[in-house]
Structure formats: structure tokens, C-alpha cells
Amino acid sequence: MEKRAKHPVRTTEKSLTLIDELNRRGGARITTLADELSMGKSAIHNHLSTLEEHGFVVKNGNTYELSLRFLDIGGQLRSEMDVYRVAEPQVEALAEESGELVHFVVEEGGEGVYLCRSKGDRAVDLDTYVGCRHPMHSSAFGKAILSHLPDQRVEEIIDRHGLPSVTPKTITSRDELYDALERTRERGFAVDDEERLEGLRCIAAPIRFDSEVIGAISISAPTARIDDDWEENEFVEQLCRTANVIELNKYKV
Amino acid sequence: MEKRAKHPVRTTEKSLTLIDELNRRGGARITTLADELSMGKSAIHNHLSTLEEHGFVVKNGNTYELSLRFLDIGGQLRSEMDVYRVAEPQVEALAEESGELVHFVVEEGGEGVYLCRSKGDRAVDLDTYVGCRHPMHSSAFGKAILSHLPDQRVEEIIDRHGLPSVTPKTITSRDELYDALERTRERGFAVDDEERLEGLRCIAAPIRFDSEVIGAISISAPTARIDDDWEENEFVEQLCRTANVIELNKYKV
DNA sequence: TGATCTGTTCTCCATATGAGAACACTATCT
DNA sequence: AGATAGTGTTCTCATATGGAGAACAGATCA
Structure with missing residues (x-):
């Protein structure tokens, strides 16, 4: 559209x-x-x-x-977002706790925009930067957000950006995507198993406020360090707890 | 000009x-x-x-x-600057070590632009944000940078932006400023004693590469926590050591 | 239901845009 | 040094185009 x-x-x-x-x-x-x-x-x-x-x-x-005027304007936009102010310290804390790479992302124009990025002490060095954009369907954070958007919005986003493939495991059909979103809702968090970069797994939890998604927080790590038996995964508890803290703190702003 | x-x-x-x-x-x-x-x-x-x-x-x-396209462009500009990549982890480390608010700043168009900002655990909460701009003459980082720019550049900057006063202690004359820059060169670091905000003191060290200033790193704290007997100050050693590490790491990039 | 706000579309003429040529530099070569 | 071939900058004028103003279409309210 x-x-x-x-x-x-x-x-x-x-x-x-x-x-x-x-x-x-x-x-x-x-x-x-x-x-x-x-x-x-x-x-x-x-x-x-x-x-x-x-x-x-x-x-x-x-x-x-x-x-750097662009950074000025962009930084100002970011610093004026309540959710950013709440999420930023939590992202740092989660990076320290997990030791991995942690991002906080919001959606704009059907894409994910990284607002925070913090590296734990053994984190991989992805080429993400604050402000960079990534498609929704090929990332954990994207699926976390999409899973709580109305179907009509999801359709709009697919119509606008398509489902481009970046690795052999990327979701490329609407049916697969809707299945994944359903599973995400059931589990409460989203996963990306080398769908965005080979050798990389991510998990992401949505941040909701007044039953509306306002972003997502994610942990990224090499496949070797994230167990794909998701329910058993040690990071899931850390991630969901952090997402919950952000949601609760948001009420205080 | x-x-x-x-x-x-x-x-x-x-x-x-x-x-x-x-x-x-x-x-x-x-x-x-x-x-x-x-x-x-x-x-x-x-x-x-x-x-x-x-x-x-x-x-x-x-x-x-x-x-957030502005943040995208700005973030990309920042992430492509070698000095940023080198300075960023050091800024975090210094914030943790000192417990105070640490910034890394570069000059553009005669103003200082904050590229990094990290809060230690007792840091004051200034209203700075990544990308925001501040005049050079009324800040420690500004004087640290100016003290290593050729006089002609300094003149251009003063002509362009003037010497606007923000607190009673702000430097407002060229002579005072040149004196301050001279003292900064002698000491090796710059100070701001409530010249930018009442109740706040800052110290800043220039980051030089091939005898050219490419930025400055600063610590900001309440007057009560920064001794104005500058030579005795506990933060000075931490600050200058960090500046030195950044300068040395820059060679590896 | 009508009144009164919005944002959007349309038309047409005064105006600002930009191709191209001429000029002014600066660097590089002989 | 002088010639040459690159730059970026300035100027002019024919013409594309921006935008005022009016008309229209939705939304919100009483």
C-alpha cells in the first residue's frame, strides 16, 4: 500500500x-x-x-x-519516546546478565528500527547500529511485534515489503508466517533460527502497553549458545522478565 | 563566516x-x-x-x-566513524569506573556533537542525548577541542557562534577564552566549573590523532563530587588514561 | 440533520529551476 | 614555467513547476 x-x-x-x-x-x-x-x-x-x-x-x-544534524534530529526523536527511556537501562542490564547482544526495536513503516543495542561480554558483533532498519518477517523481534498487530496491519506490511529471503531458512510465504505468529502468541516469545543470518539464533519478546505492541526486545547469539529446545532455554526467562519490567516501568512515566 | x-x-x-x-x-x-x-x-x-x-x-x-529515517542516517554516519567505534567501549568503561556521566564529543560546524553517552551508577541525569549539540566555549569538551585547533579556526568559530552566556561563570570574552585554552594546553585537560550549568563541574581530555584533535571525552558530576583543586582530582587520572587508550587503539583501526 | 471543522484535489499563471555556456580556480603534466 | 585538463562556481533565460485560491470531500460535533 x-x-x-x-x-x-x-x-x-x-x-x-x-x-x-x-x-x-x-x-x-x-x-x-x-x-x-x-x-x-x-x-x-x-x-x-x-x-x-x-x-x-x-x-x-x-x-x-x-x-550530524541527522543524528541530532534522530537522537531527539528517540530521546522523546517514553518507551525508549524505560527500555534503555533494561537493555543494558539484560546484555550484562546474558553476556549476549541485546536489541530494543520499534516498528515504523512496516520495518523494525533498532533503538538500543548493548553488548554483553561475549556478544557477537552484528553489523547493526542504532537507527538501522530490518524487515519484520525475517527476525525474532519482527515476529514478536507482528504477532500482536491486527491481521490487517500485517497484510499491509507484507504487501508493502514482501517476504524477501535472506537465508535458506527465511520465511517466504504468508501461511508459514501466520503459523509462526500463532506459535509466537502461544509461547509468548518469538524465535529466529538462522532465518536472518546463518549461524545466528535470536529470541524476542514483545513489549505491550494497554494491549498494544510498542516494541520488542531481543537476544542474539551463535546457534551453539542458544538451545533450540526453546522451552528449556536459559535465556528465555531472562528475556521475558526484562520485557515485563519494561512494561511495568512504562506505567510510571 | x-x-x-x-x-x-x-x-x-x-x-x-x-x-x-x-x-x-x-x-x-x-x-x-x-x-x-x-x-x-x-x-x-x-x-x-x-x-x-x-x-x-x-x-x-x-x-x-x-x-526515524533521521536516526537511521545519523546512526549510520556515526557507526562509520572509526573514532566512534574505538571510543564507545571506553566511554562505557570510564562511566563504570568513575560512576559518573561520561560523554564523547566531536566538533562539527563549530559546535560540539555528543556521539556517546554513558551513565555510571551515581551519575547525574543531564538532558543531553546522542546527537545533541552544544557550544564549544561553555563546556569542558569544547575547550579541550579548541585548545588544539589553530587560532584561525577558533576565530571562525567565535565569529560564527559568538560567546553566549548560559550561567554567571560562562566565558564571554575572547581574552578569557584564549587564557583558558592556554591553561588547558598546559594541564593537558580542560575544566568547566559551573560555566554551563550551575552546580555542575566537568573535566575533559582531547583525543588527538596524528597531532589533530578528533574529539574529546568528558566526565560530568555535581560540584560536590569533583574537587576544584584540579591537580589533585581523582577523576583526572581515569579520564586522561582513557583518552590515551582511545588514541592508541585508534592506530589499530 | 446541518454546521463547521478538517485534509485533499484541481487549475492556471507568476515564478523559481536548472541546462548549458562561460568563467575561475587548482592540480598535474611536459 | 607554461600548457592542459580537471575541478567548482556563476550567469542567463526558456520553460517546467510550485502553490494560491477555490472547490470538494470527509470527519466531528451540536
Whole structure:
């Protein structure tokens, strides 16, 4: 259900395309961008100097880069979310207790967005970063969240993003996904058994408030350290207890 | 030395103004924005739906808000900085060791940008967040960085941002500032004695690489817990040792 | 049910955009 | 050093396009 703007502002779209391209390349020169995007040099120059004047772009020599203004805005958005403030210390505590990699994730636009990340002392070093996005169907946190969204939302999300496969075990059909969500609801937590990265298992618990999901917390570890007899798993208790603490603390805010 | 674009793209400026306004208000409706910015409703509608289509804005009911896309871009910028990757674990370690609030900051556009923040177990709760910006002259980290920048850069920064006062003790003249920078160079670390917030003292050490400053690390605590006989201060050794570790680890990247 | 808020769509003209050419630098080569 | 080939920047003007304003469509309320 991609929404198309009826009257898109083409000039703004050009600026946003430049931002995307700078983001992708980690900075670029005017000529490079002109070649790549087949726009005139003067146009690019005008856009970039406008973005620079407003602090969204910085110029190092002749290379333009996105500025930390994005981190400012993003950080502000995050710090204003009640659930983040409550979850952040708990994520750290769980990372320390479990020794593994712990994330806190919320959903936006049908994708999962990592808001917190904390590494325990033997944690694997995934290439996630605060703010990065990941599809819902191929992750434990995604299934934890989806399992408490109305079916209609789930459909919208699938329609929008599809069910792209990233490993041989990724769920790629609607039926499989709905089965997995059903099992997640029964168990109270979601699992990802190498569906997102081979050699990696994750478990995730939803964070609910007033019977609405507002995020999920997850533990990621090598297959060797997470037993796939889920009910017996030592991390499950730690995870669910932490999720519960976050839910309860949320009431105090 | 504010750079004015010779041929600003006015349409882009309008979109950026909207982003600023949404940022300031934490979301707004079309009518509100139209009244506040004295633009037509249709114009605002076109801009916002364009921004939404490109994922920079999300619509909740009739309220438009900035999306976590900003956190994505900002987080990516941060995670790609070598110095961040090296500093982050050290900031956590220093927070744990000192028990206080520790920040890692870099300079951009003449301001300090917080890249890391970690709280020790008795840390004060400042309203800083990852990505937030603060003037250089009224902070320990700022003076730590300025003290290793060429005078010409320091002048540019003062010209651009002035020396605004935030407490009675804030440095407000160039002479005072240059004296403070001189003392900082002699000591090897910078101090802020209630110059930024009454009741708060900070110490900061520059992080240098190839004789260039690339950031600073700081400890903040209530005046009662930081002795103003700086040379005797227990935190100084912890701080400078950590700064040194970061500088050395940076070579390995 | 009608009144009064919203947001959305449409049309059309004043206006801002950007291609392209000319210019000004800077670096590199001979 | 002087020539050459890259840059980024400025300028102009024909034309695409942005947005005011009006009309429309939903929502919310009395």
C-alpha cells in the first residue's frame, strides 16, 4: 500500500535524492553526483549549497557529506519516546546478565528500527547500529511485534515489503508466517533460527502497553549458545522478565 | 563566516523549514503549519506528502511527524566513524569506573556533537542525548577541542557562534577564552566549573590523532563530587588514561 | 440533520529551476 | 614555467513547476 503523492514536489525530490546518494556513498563530489544522477552540475551545486546553509550537509574540501544534524534530529526523536527511556537501562542490564547482544526495536513503516543495542561480554558483533532498519518477517523481534498487530496491519506490511529471503531458512510465504505468529502468541516469545543470518539464533519478546505492541526486545547469539529446545532455554526467562519490567516501568512515566 | 548560497533552491528551503518546524514541535497538523509559517495549505500538503513518500516523515492520523529515517542516517554516519567505534567501549568503561556521566564529543560546524553517552551508577541525569549539540566555549569538551585547533579556526568559530552566556561563570570574552585554552594546553585537560550549568563541574581530555584533535571525552558530576583543586582530582587520572587508550587503539583501526 | 471543522484535489499563471555556456580556480603534466 | 585538463562556481533565460485560491470531500460535533 505504497502511498503515491498526488502532487509531488519535484524540486524537493531532487534534494532528497541527493541526500540518499550522499548517504549511500558516504559523501561525494559534485561531478560524481552529476554523472551518477544525470543532472546538471549547476543544479547539484545549488541544491547542495542550500542543504549546507541549513546545516544538513557539510563540505570538506570539495567533498559534500551529510552532517550530524541527522543524528541530532534522530537522537531527539528517540530521546522523546517514553518507551525508549524505560527500555534503555533494561537493555543494558539484560546484555550484562546474558553476556549476549541485546536489541530494543520499534516498528515504523512496516520495518523494525533498532533503538538500543548493548553488548554483553561475549556478544557477537552484528553489523547493526542504532537507527538501522530490518524487515519484520525475517527476525525474532519482527515476529514478536507482528504477532500482536491486527491481521490487517500485517497484510499491509507484507504487501508493502514482501517476504524477501535472506537465508535458506527465511520465511517466504504468508501461511508459514501466520503459523509462526500463532506459535509466537502461544509461547509468548518469538524465535529466529538462522532465518536472518546463518549461524545466528535470536529470541524476542514483545513489549505491550494497554494491549498494544510498542516494541520488542531481543537476544542474539551463535546457534551453539542458544538451545533450540526453546522451552528449556536459559535465556528465555531472562528475556521475558526484562520485557515485563519494561512494561511495568512504562506505567510510571 | 556564515556561507550564503548564491542561488538557494527556495523550494528545498521550504521543505527544510517544514522539517525544522516538525522537529521543534514534535509533529504537527497541516492547518497548524499553514498558520504558523504563513503558507498555503496545498503547498504544505504537497511538501509533506513528498517527504512522506520518501520516508522522511510519517503520518499518524492527521498529524505529521519526522520519521526515524533521521536516526537511521545519523546512526549510520556515526557507526562509520572509526573514532566512534574505538571510543564507545571506553566511554562505557570510564562511566563504570568513575560512576559518573561520561560523554564523547566531536566538533562539527563549530559546535560540539555528543556521539556517546554513558551513565555510571551515581551519575547525574543531564538532558543531553546522542546527537545533541552544544557550544564549544561553555563546556569542558569544547575547550579541550579548541585548545588544539589553530587560532584561525577558533576565530571562525567565535565569529560564527559568538560567546553566549548560559550561567554567571560562562566565558564571554575572547581574552578569557584564549587564557583558558592556554591553561588547558598546559594541564593537558580542560575544566568547566559551573560555566554551563550551575552546580555542575566537568573535566575533559582531547583525543588527538596524528597531532589533530578528533574529539574529546568528558566526565560530568555535581560540584560536590569533583574537587576544584584540579591537580589533585581523582577523576583526572581515569579520564586522561582513557583518552590515551582511545588514541592508541585508534592506530589499530 | 446541518454546521463547521478538517485534509485533499484541481487549475492556471507568476515564478523559481536548472541546462548549458562561460568563467575561475587548482592540480598535474611536459 | 607554461600548457592542459580537471575541478567548482556563476550567469542567463526558456520553460517546467510550485502553490494560491477555490472547490470538494470527509470527519466531528451540536
